[in-house]
Amino acid sequence: MARGRHLLLSVEPLNTLLEQKWEKFAAYMFAINFLLYVSYVITFTAVYYDRSHANKTDTMATTSGQLCGQICILTWAVALLCIEVASIIHLRLSDLQSIMTDAWFHILFFLQSGLAVLCTILNWAGVEFHLAIQVLAMALSWINILYYTRGFQSMGIYSVMLQKILLTDVARFLFIYLLFLIGFGTALASLIQGCQDSEQCSAFASFNTAILELFKLTIGLGDLEVQKQVKYPELFLFVLVLYVVLTFVLLLNMLIALMGETVENISKESKNIWKLQRARTILNLEKFLPKYLKEKFQLGKTFHGKRYIRIKEVNWTKWNTSLARINEDPGNDEEDHTIHHSLRPRRTSFRRPLHLWGRKKWNHGSPTDRKQQEEDPQSNVEMISPQDASQI
Structure with a gap:
């Protein structure tokens, strides 16, 4: 809901x-x-x-x-x-x-x-x-x-897109990225040997500096090179390249694809979402109105103690095929025919039930009787038995 x-x-x-x-x-x-x-x-x-x-x-x-x-x-x-x-x-x-x-x-x-x-x-x-x-x-x-x-309808949808992307796509990406960052940072820092001179130590010597260097690699500011004081240089380089492939190549491109899908889905319902935003704003502003202003800003007209508003009801599922110009003047019968034929109600033909055992009895009486027979055709139907019907 x-x-x-x-x-x-x-x-x-x-x-x-x-x-x-x-x-x-x-x-x-x-x-x-x-x-x-x-x-x-x-x-x-x-x-x-x-x-x-x-x-x-x-x-x-x-x-x-x-x-x-x-x-x-x-x-x-x-x-x-x-x-x-x-x-x-x-x-x-x-x-x-x-x-x-x-x-x-x-x-x-x-x-x-x-x-x-x-x-x-x-x-x-x-x-x-x-x-x-x-x-x-x-x-x-x-x-x-x-x-x-x-x-504004054209600009209000951007805040919705930003909110949706941050709370869904970016939040999930940051959670997965944080797992990769902690795991690879700990692994790479453990491959660095102890260093006495802090100026010549590798940038991956501690966990904090390793996290910073890996983040630089993610955004394209780091360097793929074998550091000093590394126990296993080949293993260190392999782990570093694996981190770049998983984060910079895979995760970032997945984030871009998910954000594009989110923007496309929101764009399909942009008008309705903007109306929902505006409805929330109207309700928030109305809460702070004094009582006398609320009574002054009441909508519609009052009849017999009840308030009514005028609406335009449209069949929204078929509006693009059945919408036409309607003349609301009941006194002008000639212009009533300007309504599009798709708006005219279809005439439903009611077939009279077929009496299998009936025959019509013609009355050649007075004009008054004939007029009554024309107005009520059912009065001219007489029920007969199946034996009489076989003789006809």
Whole structure:
């Protein structure tokens, strides 16, 4: 059921209801939210980037403009942190898959706002470690702008592809690659003899340096050469070549093929997935509306205490063959014939039951009786017995 949620959004009246909500209030709220967040990101970047380059001798010095910017950043980050905590709590997630699909950007916004608050507090406390936290917060703040691409159908699908690839294909690749990296790193480090001079030691002398060298080989930055202090040079070179074939040639090409298949599958359902993204956004924005605004933004019209909305029902399985121009004016009978013949209901012919033991009795009475017989043909049928039928 969870995998087919995006298909339900094409069913009426849910499709029309979400479309009208987006056009009435959600699009404007989404645009205002986007402008406010972009202003926050630009302010955060300008304040801390200018601070790290303005005075290299005293990085803890703060001007009045920087202090005002930091106060604004702290206020917005605290507000964003509270909003995201409330959003994650209201999701009522039951399993890990739902958390990673539904709360993906909520978790990123939560981490960014938390790091921004911690960075500002450590900066005011004079702790130099705030620079490391500042770097992470600044990178996440710009990455989170991808959330607002869901307002556009052509761009919103990219964030879905990125999320799907990272959580499925890349995660599986990293798990398998980590097994190869640890196994081959341990094997190659065990073939290196002890070295007294650290400057002349091989890069594979320890487990940590061996892991680093193997990673360089994976991305094409390492060298395939026999190292010094190797007990069995031929075996060392064979293991090294085997690692390159399994990781650089095999695993990376498998990852590229899987990512291409994932992108192709998502592209087939891109419109429905984008509608699902927008539906989540509409529901999240609607939660923060006051009660009087919710009543003001109610859709449809009220008749006899019930609310109705107008929808356009279409047979979606045959829309490309049976869709035509329909004249809805009931008073113009001549233009009713402009409807395409494929939309006309087929006439079903009902055959009258055959009476095997019946014969027609003609009545040559008055005109009134003949008219009654024409209107009711069944009244002219008389049941006879099989013996009489054999004599006819």
